[in-house]
Amino acid sequence: MTTLADPVPGGRPGEVEAATALSGELAGRGVHGVVLSYVDTAGIGRVKTVPTARLPAAVAWGVGMSPVFDTFLANDAIVRTDVLGSPDGDLRLYPDLDHLVVLAGQPGWAWAPVDRLTQEGEPHPGCTRTLLRRVVAGAAEEHGLTFRAAVEIEWTAGRDDAPDGAFVPAATGPAYGAVRQVELGDCAAELLAVCAAQGVDVEQVHPEYAPGQFEISVGALDPVAAADRSVLVRQTIRAVARRHGLRVSFAPAVLARGVGNGGHLHLSAWRDGANLHSGGEGRYGMTAGAESFVAGVLARLPALTALTAPSPASYLRLRPSQWAGVFTAWGRETRETALRVVTGTRGLRDRAANLEVKPVDLAANPYLALAGVIAAGVDGLAASAALPEETTGDPARFGEREAAAAGVRRLPTSLEQAVGEFRADGLLRAVLGPVLADAVIAVRQGEIAAVAGLDDEQVAAAYRWKY
Known part of the structure; x- marks a missing residue:
C-alpha cells in the first residue's frame, strides 16, 4: 500500500x-x-x-x-x-x-x-502526487471507499535512425498481427523480463492498431501506486527500446491522421472489501453507488478533458469512430463511448468489474488525471447521481436531435474548449486548489499559444517526441 x-x-x-x-x-x-x-x-x-x-x-x-x-x-x-x-x-x-x-x-x-x-x-500545493493521495484519503474517510486503478500504456515504436525527428515505423506488420509481434519480438521479450524483475505484473502486451504501435496492460493497484507504475513502465519501455535501436513515442498523435496513443484509465471503487461495480442490483451488476460514481464522472467529462487530454496533440487523437471515446456516453464494453463499463468474465466479475475512462492520453499527468476522475466520481456517489441510459454502437451515428434526446454531447474538440469547461467547473478547481488550478489553466493556454498558426502535421511533429 x-x-x-x-x-x-x-x-x-x-x-x-x-x-x-x-x-x-x-x-x-x-x-x-x-x-x-x-x-x-x-x-x-x-x-x-x-x-x-x-x-x-x-x-x-x-x-x-x-x-x-x-x-x-x-x-x-x-x-x-x-x-x-x-x-x-x-x-x-x-x-x-x-x-x-x-x-x-x-x-x-x-x-x-x-x-x-x-x-x-x-x-507544495502544486504537487500532484500529494493531491492524489489526499483525494484517495478523503474518499476513504468520508465515504469508506478505496480504489483499484491501472493505466493502459500505448506507444509507437519508430526507427532511431530516422532523420530530423521524423517518424518511420519500426514494425510494418498488420494491426494486432503476428508479423508485427515477430518484428519486435526480441524487444518485447526483454520488456517482459525487465518488468518482472521490477515487480510489475504485466497482464498482456500486444501490437495495436496504428503503424508500429503496441500496448501494455498492467495489474491494478491503489491509485497513487498505479500512477507511479505508469511513470515507471514508460521509463522502462524507453530504456529497453533504446537498446534495440528504437525510439518510442507516447504522444497522443504521432502523425496528424490515424489512431493515436491512448492512456485509458481503469478504475473500480470498493467498500468493506467488496467491489461496487459487481454483485449489485443495478445495470450489469453495478451497485447503486457504482452507478452514481459513473454518473459523476460522466457529468464532468468535458471539464476533465483539460486534465486527461492536456496537449494540443490530444485533439488530433480525440476524433469520432477511432475508439477514443469522444462523446459523453457510457455503455457495456462499448469502445466508442467515453466510459466503458467492463463487467469481466463470469466467475471473475467480483474482482474484474471496473470503469474504463477512454478520453485519456499519456500527455496527461497520471496523478492529476486520476485525482480529477476520482473526485468527479465521488461527487456523483455522494449526490446519488442518476446514471442515464446507456449508448450502444457508435454515437457518431446520432443526428443532432437524437443526440440531444439521449444526452450525448461531443467532448471538446480543442484544448481551448477544454480549458473553458475546466474554468467553469467549480468542483474540479476546488479539488485542485487555486495554485494548481491556475497552473493548469496557464500551462494549457501556453500550449495553445505555442502552436498558434500551425497545421495538424506541424502540431503532431511538435509533440511527437515530447512524451
Whole structure:
C-alpha cells in the first residue's frame, strides 16, 4: 500500500535508518544512483538524481528543485501565474522508499517517485502526487471507499535512425498481427523480463492498431501506486527500446491522421472489501453507488478533458469512430463511448468489474488525471447521481436531435474548449486548489499559444517526441 502520509523533514520514525540500510544494499547490487521522479503540469516527466550514498539525506531533507517547473510547457518554455513561474524559491523532493525500484532496464540505477514539500516543510500545493493521495484519503474517510486503478500504456515504436525527428515505423506488420509481434519480438521479450524483475505484473502486451504501435496492460493497484507504475513502465519501455535501436513515442498523435496513443484509465471503487461495480442490483451488476460514481464522472467529462487530454496533440487523437471515446456516453464494453463499463468474465466479475475512462492520453499527468476522475466520481456517489441510459454502437451515428434526446454531447474538440469547461467547473478547481488550478489553466493556454498558426502535421511533429 502507498503511504497515506506526507513526508516529514528529518524523516518519519525509522525512515532514515531504513534508507541507510537500503543504500548499502543498493550499492552491493551495483546501483550507483537513484532517479527521483515526478510529473509536471504539462505531463512531462522531470527528474533529479542522487548517488546511492545520498539516499538517506534525500529521505531526511529532500533534494532541491525549483517550483518554476510547475509552469513549464512541453517545449520547456515557461509561463506564469500570480504564484508560480518566477525564478525565486525552492522545493524539496522527498523519495517514497516504499516504491523505490531497482531498474533492471537501466543497470546501475534505481527509481523512486517523490512528493514535494516547501522549504518550510509544508506540502507544495502544486504537487500532484500529494493531491492524489489526499483525494484517495478523503474518499476513504468520508465515504469508506478505496480504489483499484491501472493505466493502459500505448506507444509507437519508430526507427532511431530516422532523420530530423521524423517518424518511420519500426514494425510494418498488420494491426494486432503476428508479423508485427515477430518484428519486435526480441524487444518485447526483454520488456517482459525487465518488468518482472521490477515487480510489475504485466497482464498482456500486444501490437495495436496504428503503424508500429503496441500496448501494455498492467495489474491494478491503489491509485497513487498505479500512477507511479505508469511513470515507471514508460521509463522502462524507453530504456529497453533504446537498446534495440528504437525510439518510442507516447504522444497522443504521432502523425496528424490515424489512431493515436491512448492512456485509458481503469478504475473500480470498493467498500468493506467488496467491489461496487459487481454483485449489485443495478445495470450489469453495478451497485447503486457504482452507478452514481459513473454518473459523476460522466457529468464532468468535458471539464476533465483539460486534465486527461492536456496537449494540443490530444485533439488530433480525440476524433469520432477511432475508439477514443469522444462523446459523453457510457455503455457495456462499448469502445466508442467515453466510459466503458467492463463487467469481466463470469466467475471473475467480483474482482474484474471496473470503469474504463477512454478520453485519456499519456500527455496527461497520471496523478492529476486520476485525482480529477476520482473526485468527479465521488461527487456523483455522494449526490446519488442518476446514471442515464446507456449508448450502444457508435454515437457518431446520432443526428443532432437524437443526440440531444439521449444526452450525448461531443467532448471538446480543442484544448481551448477544454480549458473553458475546466474554468467553469467549480468542483474540479476546488479539488485542485487555486495554485494548481491556475497552473493548469496557464500551462494549457501556453500550449495553445505555442502552436498558434500551425497545421495538424506541424502540431503532431511538435509533440511527437515530447512524451
